[in-house]
Amino acid sequence: MSMIRIPEADVTGWQCKTCGEPLVRKPVELKYLDSLFNVELPVCPACNMVLIPESLAMGKMRQVEQLLEDK
Amino acid sequence: MEQAELRHWERKCIQEESPRCTAACPLHVDVRTVCALLGQKRWDKAWATIAKTMPLPGVLARLCDAPCRDACVRSPLGGGIEMGALERFCAKHAAPVAPPRPLPSRGKAVAIIGGGMTGLCAAWEMARRGFDVTLHCQNPGGSLLDLPESQLPRDAFLREMENLATLGARIRTDVTIDSTLLDSLLETHDAVFIDSDAAPLSLTDLGQPDEITLGTLHTGLFASRAGETSPVMQAAAGRRAANSIERFTQGVSMVSGREQEGPCATRLYTNVEGVAPAPAIPAGTGYGEEQAHEEARRCLQCECMECVKNCEFLKHYKSYPKIYVRQVYNNESIVMGTRQANTMINSCMLCGLCETLCPEDFSMAEVCLEARRTMVRKGTMPQSAHEFALRDMAFANGDRSALARHAPGAETSEYLFFPGCQLTASAPDAVEAAYADLRQRIGSVGLMLRCCGAPAQWSGREALMDESVALLRSQWEELGRPKLIVACPTCLNILRDRLPDAEISSHWSILRALGVGGESVTSAPLAINDPCGARHNPALLEDVRALLDQLHIPTVEPKLTGATTECCGYGGLLAEANPELGTAAARRRAAAADEDFVTYCAMCRDMLAKTGKRAVHLYDLLFPVGGDPGARPSPGYSARRENRARLRERLLTELWRSTGDDASLPHESIEVRFTDEAARAMEERRILKTDIQKVLLQVRETGRCFHNSETGHSLASFRPTVVTYWVEFEETDGGYLVHNTWSHRMRIMGGQA
Numbered sequence: 039m040s041m042i043r044i045p046e047a048d049v050t051g052w053q054c055k056t057c058g059e060p061l062v063r064k065p066v067e068l069k070y071l072d073s074l075f076n077v078e079l080p081v082c083p084a085c086n087m088v089l090i091p092e093s094l095a096m097g098k099m100r101q102v103e104q105l106l107e108d109k
Numbered sequence: 110m111e112q113a114e115l116r117h118w119e120r121k122c123i124q125e126e127s128p129r130c131t132a133a134c135p136l137h138v139d140v141r142t143v144c145a146l147l148g149q150k151r152w153d154k155a156w157a158t159i160a161k162t163m164p165l166p167g168v169l170a171r172l173c174d175a176p177c178r179d180a181c182v183r184s185p186l187g188g189g190i191e192m193g194a195l196e197r198f199c200a201k202h203a204a205p206v207a208p209p210r211p212l213p214s215r216g217k218a219v220a221i222i223g224g225g226m227t228g229l230c231a232a233w234e235m236a237r238r239g240f241d242v243t244l245h246c247q248n249p250g251g252s253l254l255d256l257p258e259s260q261l262p263r264d265a266f267l268r269e270m271e272n273l274a275t276l277g278a279r280i281r282t283d284v285t286i287d288s289t290l291l292d293s294l295l296e297t298h299d300a301v302f303i304d305s306d307a308a309p310l311s312l313t314d315l316g317q318p319d320e321i322t323l324g325t326l327h328t329g330l331f332a333s334r335a336g337e338t339s340p341v342m343q344a345a346a347g348r349r350a351a352n353s354i355e356r357f358t359q360g361v362s363m364v365s366g367r368e369q370e371g372p373c374a375t376r377l378y379t380n381v382e383g384v385a386p387a388p389a390i391p392a393g394t395g396y397g398e399e400q401a402h403e404e405a406r407r408c409l410q411c412e413c414m415e416c417v418k419n420c421e422f423l424k425h426y427k428s429y430p431k432i433y434v435r436q437v438y439n440n441e442s443i444v445m446g447t448r449q450a451n452t453m454i455n456s457c458m459l460c461g462l463c464e465t466l467c468p469e470d471f472s473m474a475e476v477c478l479e480a481r482r483t484m485v486r487k488g489t490m491p492q493s494a495h496e497f498a499l500r501d502m503a504f505a506n507g508d509r510s511a512l513a514r515h516a517p518g519a520e521t522s523e524y525l526f527f528p529g530c531q532l533t534a535s536a537p538d539a540v541e542a543a544y545a546d547l548r549q550r551i552g553s554v555g556l557m558l559r560c561c562g563a564p565a566q567w568s569g570r571e572a573l574m575d576e577s578v579a580l581l582r583s584q585w586e587e588l589g590r591p592k593l594i595v596a597c598p599t600c601l602n603i604l605r606d607r608l609p610d611a612e613i614s615s616h617w618s619i620l621r622a623l624g625v626g627g628e629s630v631t632s633a634p635l636a637i638n639d640p641c642g643a644r645h646n647p648a649l650l651e652d653v654r655a656l657l658d659q660l661h662i663p664t665v666e667p668k669l670t671g672a673t674t675e676c677c678g679y680g681g682l683l684a685e686a687n688p689e690l691g692t693a694a695a696r697r698r699a700a701a702a703d704e705d706f707v708t709y710c711a712m713c714r715d716m717l718a719k720t721g722k723r724a725v726h727l728y729d730l731l732f733p734v735g736g737d738p739g740a741r742p743s744p745g746y747s748a749r750r751e752n753r754a755r756l757r758e759r760l761l762t763e764l765w766r767s768t769g770d771d772a773s774l775p776h777e778s779i780e781v782r783f784t785d786e787a788a789r790a791m792e793e794r795r796i797l798k799t800d801i802q803k804v805l806l807q808v809r810e811t812g813r814c815f816h817n818s819e820t821g822h823s824l825a826s827f828r829p830t831v832v833t834y835w836v837e838f839e840e841t842d843g844g845y846l847v848h849n850t851w852s853h854r855m856r857i858m859g860g861q862a
Contacts (some may be wrong), residue, residue, distance in 0.1 A: 052817050053818070074858075095835065
């Protein structure tokens with residue numbers, strides 16, 4: 039998971055509606071079944087709301103989830 | 110799974126049993142592989158395969174009397190494979206093969222007396238195993254040398270004698286073969302073997318050697334049984350002697366585990382249905398390349414694979430049950446590391462077809478269901494595998510869908526109609542009509558809307574199953590233990606199993622007895638799709654056919670039908686645990702008939718419909734609600750829930766004149782529509798309308814979301830329990846239009862909902 043890079047195109051145009059801020063890339067902790075991952079993800083710099091794009095959720099994240107479930 | 114259970118299951122699967130040819134061959138030559146190679150014109154490789162097993166191959170292959178031919182499965186279909194002629198072709202045309210490399214010396218000396226086929230083969234077999242072998246005879250080859258050159262060319266014989274020498278065997282012709290020699294050999298050697306057909310009579314007067322060990326009354330002295338005329342049986346006697354002497358010199362049991370030596374029985378089953386007869390190619394004076402190729406191609410390459418050929422799941426994992434059960438066993442044994450068979454275990458449809466087809470009744474269903482239960486008990490069952498189905502079961506048994514009542518206005522129930530939660534989800538109007546029909550025709554019929562527990566059963570959740578059945582039982586008892594009328598074949602199986610004290614009939618047998626009539630709704634024949642749940646219920650199979658007959662509907666049967674019907678891909682929760690394979694199984698079943706299907710399981714109906722196959726449920730014919738039932742789409746997952754809830758609501762209002770007793774939840778007031786793309790994503794990703802409404806309610810309450818200035822769409826997430834849902838949407842007048850949705854199970858740390 040630490041090697042994950044989200045292509046720029048997957049998050050183009052999104053900004054935080056509440057804060058009106060463009061998103062920045064920041065390390066975010068993700069947890070599943072006692073495993074913690076540090077992943078750089080698009081985040082609102084003001085309120086820290088994290089965006090998980092479709093490509094990540096249905097791709098690498100799903101793979102890792104299934105791998106962890108089989109551990 | 111205990112190791113004994115593993116062995117029990119492994120023994121049941123006969124795929125690895127020898128083909129009949131190899132079993133009949135006293136040397137167990139791999140005839141099937143030889144034929145496969147000859148069928149590819151790989152002459153040298155075929156010969157090497159023969160030579161690997163045969164002693165003195167250049168001699169024996171030319172003389173082999175091929176007992177495999179009469180045992181061949183091809184025998185009634187044009188005649189057994191002419192293996193003798195194929196062996197001779199190989200011996201003549203293929204490149205010579207060097208003798209095998211002998212094992213390291215054992216430091217044990219064996220003397221052989223008599224140099225006929227048996228003695229020579231014994232020498233070959235023992236020399237290759239690392240014995241120090243000396244063959245005593247005056248004329249090596251004996252009567253073999255009398256054979257005509259056309260049958261056994263002298264140079265072929267001499268080449269094998271050279272090979273025997275290369276293996277390390279010595280031949281002594283400068284001795285007088287008599288009892289003095291025998292006595293001295295017994296003194297100086299670890300064991301002695303006599304080729305009884307090539308030794309003087311004075312030495313063979315030892316009584317009949319033991320059939321299994323070829324042992325004689327004299328310890329350390331072994332002898333072949335005299336009078337054997339079959340060359341390959343003579344060779345086998347040489348091998349048997351070698352095996353005995355090996356055991357004797359090692360001091361291990363002389364008899365145990367020797368059942369497979371020599372010609373033996375095999376349990377391998379090969380289905381020859383559809384195999385066209387093909388006459389054997391006459392051997393004449395010997396095959397040329399084309400004839401050998403053609404003859405070898407007649408080989409059926411015997412194997413069982415009865416279950417694998419007929420199951421998408423078993424085929425998908427590219428092996429067969431004997432291997433699968435080993436993988437299941439290994440999967441359970443893993444303490445640290447990846448359990449690679451989890452998905453395989455969760456992909457069995459538990460439909461029982463393999464067990465029905467298997468000549469030895471191997472049941473993958475039993476293996477996989479038990480493995481699932483073990484996984485649940487040990488806490489190793491992947492969380493995501495069955496969660497959606499179990500949530501659906503909880504909904505079907507929850508306040509919004511479940512109901513248990515006497516007939517309107519009645520205080521007691523003689524009968525209780527149990528349509529099953531998937532039928533109410535798929536065809537709620539027909540369920541309503543069916544219930545009305547039952548009340549009208551047989552009087553006091555109560556109604557129970559709930560799930561029988563199949564998802565808990567199939568997912569291996571025994572505690573949940575017990576809990577579900579206990580609740581069902583208490584409701585049934587509260588209603589005065591009425592006779593159950595059950596529409597769904599799976600519910601029927603589960604209820605009969607778990608409510609053994611209840612009197613249970615299928616709705617189909619009741620309808621058959623009451624009679625149904627009317628004009629035929631179709632003149633085109635329909636193909637009957639028996640659900641897997643009906644496999645072991647001959648009465649049900651018959652009732653359904655009788656009903657179709659009463660309806661004057663012409664029917665056809667697919668190849669796999671009745672007791673051997675195929676699962677639609679939903680059984681065992683395959684479609685939930687492994688959706689791609691579930692779809693493949695549904696497609697396979699859909700392709701089993703050109704005609705429209707008629708079935709009596711709601712899941713079969715909907716799984717088939719999802720593939721684009723036209724299919725009707727019997728309810729569509731008996732209780733039509735208009736439209737083209739064959740084209741009725743399968744309701745999506747959200748619609749299935751709504752259908753159940755609305756049916757309950759409507760029945761409560763219209764029949765029992767009571768209002769629904771539950772207020773709607775806050776998120777349900779969110780007006781939401783979906784683009785086609787979003788609707789597809791919801792089905793594929795198992796995301797419900799209510800999940801999306803919960804995300805949107807949160808947006809409405811907090812305003813927190815992302816916005817995309819290019820598309821004008823907004824994006825928000827919410828995690829009701831264990832899954833985070835994302836919804837990409839735009840606001841419309843008073844509601845939302847959803848463009849896309851996705852989910853993940855990982856949690857974002859730091860408080861994001």
